[in-house]
Amino acid sequence: xxxxxxxxxxxxxxxxxxxxxxxxxxxxxxxxxxxxxxxxxxxxxxxxxxxxxxxxxxxxxxxxxxxxxxxxxxxxxxxxxxxxxxxxxxxxxxxxxxxxxxxxxxxxxxxxxxxxxxxxxxxxxxxxxxxxxxxxxxxxxxxxxxxxxxxxxxxxxxxxxxxxxxxxxxxxxxxxxxxxxxxxxxxxxxxxxxxxxxxxxxxxxxxxxxxxxxxxxxxxxxxxxxxxxxxxxxxxxxxxxxxxxxxxxxxxxxxxxxxxxx
Amino acid sequence: xxxxxxxxxxxxxxxxxxxxxxxxxxxxxxxxxxxxxxxxxxxxxxxxxxxxxxxxxxxxxxxxxxxxxxxxxxxxxxxxxxxxxxxxxxxxxxxxxxxxxxxxxxxxxxxxxxxxxxxxxxxxxxxxxxxxxxxxxxxxxxxxxxxxxxxxxxxxxxxxxxxxxxxxxxxxxxxxxxxxxxxxxxxxxxxxxxxxxxxxxxxxxxxxxxxxxxxxxxxxxxxxxxxxxxxxxxxxxxxxxxxxxxxxxxxxxxxxxxxxxxxxxxxxxxxxxxxxxxxxxxxxxxxxxxxxxxxxxxxxxxxxxxxxxxxxxxxxxxxxxxxxxxxxxx
Numbered sequence: 001x002x003x004x005x006x007x008x009x010x011x012x013x014x015x016x017x018x019x020x021x022x023x024x025x026x027x028x029x030x031x032x033x034x035x036x037x038x039x040x041x042x043x044x045x046x047x048x049x050x051x052x053x054x055x056x057x058x059x060x061x062x063x064x065x066x067x068x069x070x071x072x073x074x075x076x077x078x079x080x081x082x083x084x085x086x087x088x089x090x091x092x093x094x095x096x097x098x099x100x101x102x103x104x105x106x107x108x109x110x111x112x113x114x115x116x117x118x119x120x121x122x123x124x125x126x127x128x129x130x131x132x133x134x135x136x137x138x139x140x141x142x143x144x145x146x147x148x149x150x151x152x153x154x155x156x157x158x159x160x161x162x163x164x165x166x167x168x169x170x171x172x173x174x175x176x177x178x179x180x181x182x183x184x185x186x187x188x189x190x191x192x193x194x195x196x197x198x199x200x201x202x203x204x205x206x207x208x209x210x211x212x213x214x215x216x217x218x219x220x221x222x223x224x225x226x227x228x229x230x231x232x233x234x235x236x237x238x239x240x241x242x243x244x245x246x247x248x249x250x251x252x253x254x255x256x257x258x259x260x261x262x
Numbered sequence: 263x264x265x266x267x268x269x270x271x272x273x274x275x276x277x278x279x280x281x282x283x284x285x286x287x288x289x290x291x292x293x294x295x296x297x298x299x300x301x302x303x304x305x306x307x308x309x310x311x312x313x314x315x316x317x318x319x320x321x322x323x324x325x326x327x328x329x330x331x332x333x334x335x336x337x338x339x340x341x342x343x344x345x346x347x348x349x350x351x352x353x354x355x356x357x358x359x360x361x362x363x364x365x366x367x368x369x370x371x372x373x374x375x376x377x378x379x380x381x382x383x384x385x386x387x388x389x390x391x392x393x394x395x396x397x398x399x400x401x402x403x404x405x406x407x408x409x410x411x412x413x414x415x416x417x418x419x420x421x422x423x424x425x426x427x428x429x430x431x432x433x434x435x436x437x438x439x440x441x442x443x444x445x446x447x448x449x450x451x452x453x454x455x456x457x458x459x460x461x462x463x464x465x466x467x468x469x470x471x472x473x474x475x476x477x478x479x480x481x482x483x484x485x486x487x488x489x490x491x492x493x494x495x496x497x498x499x500x501x502x503x504x505x506x507x508x509x510x511x512x513x514x515x516x517x518x519x520x521x522x523x524x525x526x527x528x529x530x531x532x533x534x535x536x537x538x539x540x541x542x543x544x545x546x547x548x549x550x551x552x553x554x555x556x557x558x559x560x561x562x563x564x565x566x567x568x569x570x571x572x573x574x575x576x577x578x579x580x581x582x583x584x585x586x587x588x589x590x591x592x
Contacts, residue, residue, distance in 0.1 A: 081482070
């Protein structure tokens with residue numbers, strides 16, 4: 001079953017075509033990765049799906065209903081978005097911050113102790129954040145902060161989560177920990193995930209399918225094996241690579257050919 | 263959820279406010295004893311001069327102090343959240359200069375005291391409108407807003423000076439007296455209008471305080487949590503402008519309350535606006551009532567404008583804060 005259908009969308013920003021006739025579907029319960037070089041339109045695609053940007057042409061259907069027909073509140077109960085850059089200037093406590101994820105459900109009349117606090121307590125427990133729940137978010141390390149930001153998305157309890165390069169500033173420990181966490185929610189809570197990743201090998205390990213973008217168009221989409229071939233990667237990234245098989249997970253593994261060995 | 267600690271915190275603030283109100287009632291050009299104060303408070307029918315001082319001078323003035331102090335502090339907290347800039351407050355955003363210009367023009371046109379608050383209100387609204395439209399065109403870049411406020415202040419003050427140089431000495435004196443900020447000049451009608459606008463405004467800010475929390479995470483995140491950033495900012499901005507406009511109209515220019523009180527409040531209760539806004543309002547009321555009491559007794563039998571007191575306390579406090587910590591911290 002499809003959760004999301006993106007049909008022929010094109011987006012212009014300042015009369016420059018950023019997205020050109022993009023179409024794809026997101027199936028319920030999958031992890032769909034989006035890869036592509038900088039400036040290929042990945043973030044713009046996310047902003048269009050979360051309705052911050054309006055497409056020139058084409059339309060987007062969420063549960064077979066055009067996203068323009070949802071109210072802001074309804075949409076925020078169905079899609080959570082973890083943007084690339086989120087600068088938390090105000091030192092909220094971890095608990096206060098995660099609680100804000102309940103806003104679409106309870107809103108300005110206050111959070112309920114039975115449901116909202118209960119859900120936040122579970123999120124905190126499941127993510128091993130008990131020790132930091134009263135810490136201020138600006139005192140946390142980059143990796144911990146990113147985990148808290150994603151925990152807020154879990155508290156939102158949506159069916160679909162969009163993540164824009166959630167691992168980009170993290171060390172390998174936090175990269176793997178964070179993606180394992182997303183994988184767990186994907187399996188246990190049937191959370192459908194649409195994720196932009198720069199690291200092709202992480203994308204190969206965690207995603208069910210991939211969309212590869214180039215210059216505002218979808219270059220190719222399909223299974224990991226179909227997308228991550230050295231021909232595709234060299235054509236899109238303009239960088240020579242070798243693709244081998246990862247001996248443990250038996251997925252393609254991309255090795256960069258550094259220095260001028262040509 | 264209001265846990266015990268927070269409940270006690272607010273109870274203590276309310277008690278402190280009542281105490282400072284009472285202290286303000288006792289002290290003045292002639293001090294009252296506690297016994298006298300009780301007699302006059304509960305026998306409002308007696309009409310000697312002391313009863314008049316209490317009911318016609320001190321109590322209206324204290325009420326105005328509570329309203330203006332709480333209004334300016336709550337707006338300061340809201341503006342700082344809205345622009346994600348710890349220096350944002352009604353005055354750094356150029357609102358006071360708009361009010362000054364409004365008052366200067368009204369004095370020049372020969373309108374008497376009754377109309378001054380009205381012109382101050384219009385003036386502050388015009389400058390808010392300027393800052394808001396220019397800032398939203400620049401997409402609310404947070405440092406740009408303060409820059410805009412400074413530029414508008416400069417522009418409007420220059421026009422005020424232009425008016426000074428053309429006006430008669432008596433008119434200039436009237437304008438300057440108003441500019442210094444004073445709680446004594448307001449009449450009952452002004453106090454009632456101020457009360458309505460400030461109370462409605464603060465309740466609006468409290469009602470939207472969780473929206474404001476979410477806005478501090480940035481427009482994109484706000485959008486994905488179901489908060490329309492533009493619409494919410496507009497509501498908060500209009501509410502804050504009504505509060506500021508009515509405070510400035512009733513009392514003239516009382517600086518720094520909007521900066522220092524939210525700062526102290528954040529240190530005490532944290533940054534969650536659901537608690538920060540009511541806490542700022544209460545501390546602001548306490549601060550202004552006490553400052554005004556100091557202004558009334560420090561050079562007895564004369565009085566200082568309260569703006570001078572808050573300006574000096576606020577300035578010293580703020581300077582020490584700037585030297586001690588990074589000013590971008592909340």
